[in-house]
Amino acid sequence: MSIPIIERLDIIPQLTPAGTAALAIGLVLSDGYTAWGACVGDDVPATLAEADNLLNQTVRIGLRGQPAESLGQMCGRWAHRTAITPRTEAVAPLAPQVADPSRRQLLRGFQPESINPTETRTVLVDAPLPKALAYGVSQACLHAAAHAHGRTPLAQWQVELGMADTPVAAVPLMGDVAQVEPTAVLGQISAVAYTVPAGDSAQLIGRDGARLQAYVRQLGTWLGQTAAQQPLIYVDVRGHLGTVYNHFAGKLLGAISGLESSCTPHQLWLGDVALGPKAAEVLPSLRDFVRQRRLKTALVGRAPLGSVAAVRDWLTKGQVCHLEVWRFGSLAAVVEAVQVCRAAAVPVILAGHGQETAASAALLTDFALAAQPAFLYLPHPALAYNHQQQRLAELNGR
Known part of the structure; x- marks a missing residue:
């Protein structure tokens, strides 16, 4: 079976589900197939011309005339390139x-x-490709590799991860609290996420964390009255707890213990308890204290994790990795990050962007089915739920 060659790269304007401007990348192969990817993230180039110029200096140079052999090999031809x-x-x-x-x-x-x-x-400025653009290109690379080998995207993900023989099972879904209010949605997810806004820490969570504790208690009560099961509660505190308690491990431990009691019987995960230079000093000891006290709360890293090196560093400080795939740019880097976490037996939240398209959400869901993370987190979980049900039905029907 001959592998088709990448003849050219196209870029076209698109619209997100919210109606905002977006871009799509198409890799045109020598057999006539076009593999598409959606540029999703916070740094999408403002104009089509700007994006086209960046691609001319990086991806087109690396991919034109090359075989569509695998995600890792294709991304390796352009991910290291920079553009002026x-x-x-x-x-x-x-x-x-x-x-x-x-x-x-x-x-x-x-x-x-x-x-x-x-x-x-x-x-x-000589800089790497914007991460949203790299994310879109690598989606197209995955689709191209799957087509070249006659595989489904799910099967290609399994090959890329080295998990071709791992059984595929439904992945627990996580959704934003604002998007899971309908009972039908709430009944299909396993975790509810809330992100504390940016701003003054003392005003947002209270000088002693009392406001945050009250919110967690109210959320747990609402879920107990509404949800058929007991979904995990994930609160990304964005460093506010560390700021309020001046990054003192003992006080942070007391606050975490209080929050855990507030949401019982729901399990609690806390994201980015501390951020900034002082976080590196307090988090390792805080993690040890949490384990010594046998608290069920897990410490999650989110904001610092945008590269494989950052993931390796977090493994010395926390207990769970929240991987926002678009922030890694190349999906090949996310594959490596997932493999690092699996080797260390560290749970992973595989997360999409709020502007994921139906196609990119489907590809991310296939990734999750192959990687089997602790949770797949899409702000709008219905996208993941629908595609996952279809994929599982196809697999069970074989």
Whole structure:
């Protein structure tokens, strides 16, 4: 069986489910097949022309004329490449200037305000491909490899992960609390996620964490009255607990114990209890304290995890890895991160972006079915639920 060659890369405008502008990548193979991927993430290029220029300097150079052999091999041909792109940045402020008042303003005692203009300049930066763009390209690479070998995307994921002989079972689903209120949705998920907003930590969670504890208690009560099962509660505190307790491990342990009691009988996972330079000092000892006290709460890393190196580092500090796939750029890097976690027996939350398309959500669900993480987290879990049911029905019918 000959492997088709990548003849060209196309990029076209798209719309997200929310109606915002998006981009799609197409790899055109020598046998006429086009493998598509969706550019999803927080750094999607603003224009089609900008994205096309970046692809010219990186992906097209690496992939044109190459065989569509595997995700890892195709991503390896472009993931290391950088592109020169213009970027606007601020420079040192100019000397303060005072606006010239009119004669009438002077007679009325007008006090002119000082103006501090900021000068900007456009510089050329040699930088990696934006992660959203790399995510879209690597989706297309996975589809191309699956087509080249006559496999389904799920089967190709199993090969990439080295898990071709691992049984496929339904993956527990996680959804945002704001999206799971309908009883039908709540009945099909195994975990409910809430992310504390950005802002003043003391105001958001209370100076002693009392507001956060009250919210967790209310959430547990609501789930107890509504959900048919007892879904896990996952709260991403975005470093607020560490800020409020000045990154003191003993006080953080007390706060975690109180939160765990508040949501009983639901299990609690806490994301990013502490962030920043001080987190590296407090998290290892906090993890040990949690284990010594035999608390059921797990410490989850999210914000720091955007590379395989960061995942390896987190394994020395926490207990669960929350992998937002688009932040890794290349899906080949996510495959490696999942393999690192499996080798260390560390649970994984495999998570998508809030703007995942139906096609990219389906590919991510296939990834989860192959990788068997602790949870598959999509803000809108219905996308994952529907595709997972279809895939399992196909497998069970064979």
